[in-house]
Amino acid sequence: MNHNKKLTAAAVFVLSMILGIAATNPPGEHQYRNLKILPKNISHDDLDKVMDGFKDALGVKCNFCHAAVKDSTQHKLDFASDEKPEKNIARSMMKMTGKINKKFFSYNKGDQGENIPTVSCMTCHRGSAHPEPKK
Numbered sequence: 674m675n676h677n678k679k680l681t682a683a684a685v686f687v688l689s690m691i692l693g694i695a696a697t698n699p700p701g702e703h704q705y706r707n708l709k710i711l712p713k714n715i716s717h718d719d720l721d722k723v724m725d726g727f728k729d730a731l732g733v734k735c736n737f738c739h740a741a742v743k744d745s746t747q748h749k750l751d752f753a754s755d756e757k758p759e760k761n762i763a764r765s766m767m768k769m770t771g772k773i774n775k776k777f778f779s780y781n782k783g784d785q786g787e788n789i790p791t792v793s794c795m796t797c798h799r800g801s802a803h804p805e806p807k808k
Contacts, residue, residue, distance in 0.1 A: 707753040710767045727763065730794035731802045738763055766794065 704713055711723065728734065740756035742749050755761060770792045778791040798804050 707755065710764050727794060730798045732800040733802050737802060
């Protein structure tokens with residue numbers, strides 16, 4: 674149990690560092706379409722790290738949240754599409770964990786004075802897309 678808390682805290686710390694770095698990327702970096710929660714100027718590498726964190730926390734692949742392109746001859750995902758409801762659920766969950774961390778864990782500060790989130794996707798999902806509630 675203690676190991677899970679440490680692992681979760683470490684994962685959340687890494688995610689917050691990634692988001693902090695992404696927020697300070699120099700102008701002119703690639704701009705993604707339809708980012709509503711993550712910084713619009715996030716780098717490709719940082720976005721991949723965030724998405725990999727979601728995949729690990731939920732035990733899913735990209736197509737869990739991202740719809741396929743309309744052209745059925747292509748076997749690619751339309752990352753900007755909001756066709757799948759799971760994508761908006763993920764956005765809601767990101768907002769929820771942000772509010773929880775701000776309200777209850779804002780005292781948890783890093784070296785630069787930034788808040789270090791304590792609650793993350795892994796906190797509840799633990800590798801399952803649809804976690805069972807604890808009894």
